Amino acid sequence: MDTTDLIKQIEFIKEIDKLKYIQRRTRLFNSDRNENDAEHSWHLAMMAIILSQHSNTPIDVLKVVKMVLIHDIVEIDAGDTFIYDTAKNHVNTADERLAAERIFGLLPKEQADDLIAIWEEFEAGETDEAKFAKSMDRLEPLLQNVSNNGGTWKEYDVDYKKVYEKKQIIKNGSVSIWDYAEKLIEESVANGILKKL
Template structure:
C-alpha cells in the first residue's frame, strides 16, 4: 500500500509539468498563451456544461478522464499545433512512449487504465472519444474568435484548413459543429 502511494505521489508531481507546456492559443480576450493544464481543465468543464449537446448518451466520467489526461503526453512529446504543416497532429510513436513512461509511474492497474483511456481518446472511435474530441477542437475556436482570429490570423490559416481540421466536432456534437461553423464563416466573411 505504501509503495502504491509513493508511485501515485510521484505521478502527481510529474504531471505538474503540464502547467509549463504552452499552447499556441491564447486565453479568451487575452495576449497570454494558455498552458496544457488550463486547457485540460477547461475542456472537462465544457464537457460537463455542454454534455446535453452530445450526439449520444455518454459516460461523463470517462469523458472527463479523457479530457484531463489526453495532453499529459505533451510533457515529453511537446504540444503540436493543429495547423502545423510540418508535423502531423495524429498519434505518434513519441506520444505512445510518453504515455507509457508517464502513466507507468503509477501502480500497474492505474497505469493500464489511464493508457487505455488515453488510447481510446486518440483512436477517437467511441461515442465518449468523439464527444471529448469535439470539446478539444471547439475550445480553441472559441478562443480564436474572442481574439480577432487568434492563431488563424497569426499563422494565416486558410478557411478550408480550419473547416477540414475542425469538422470532426460534428462526430461528437452536431449542433456544436453548426455553431462553430457559423463562427468560422463569420470570421472569414463567408
C-alpha cells in the same frame, strides 16, 4: 502499512505538474497570454460537463472528463504539436506512445493500464465518449481564436479551408455544437478575421 502505491501515485502527481509549463499556441479568451496544457485540459473538462447534453448520443460524462484531463499529459515529453503545423502531423506519434508508457507507468500497474487505455480510446476517436471529447478539444481553440480577433489563424496564416477541415470533427460528437461552430467559422470570414481563398 504498505505505502508502495501511494508513493507511486504521489510521484505521478508531481510529474504531471509539468503540464502547466507546456505552452500552447492559442491564447486565453480576449488575451495575449498563451494558454498552457493544464489550463486547456481543465477547460475541456468543464466544457464536457456543461455541454454533455448536446452529445449526439448518451455518454459517460466522467469518462469524457477523464479523457480530456489526461489526453495531453504525453506532451510533457513529446511537446505540443500545433494543429495547423505543416511539418508535423497532429496524430498519435511514437514519441507520444513512449511518453504515455513512461508517465502513466509511474502509477501502480492497474491505474497505469486504465489511463493508457483511456488515452488510447481518445486517440482512436471511435467511441461516443472519444468523439465527444475530441469535439471539446476542437471547439475550445475555435472559441479562443474568435475571441482574439483571429488569434493563431492570423498569426500563422491559417485559412478557412484548413480551419474548416480540422474543426468539422466536432460534428462526430455533437451535430448541434458543430452547427454553432460552423456559423462561427462563417462569421469569422465575414468579419475578416479568417481568410477564405
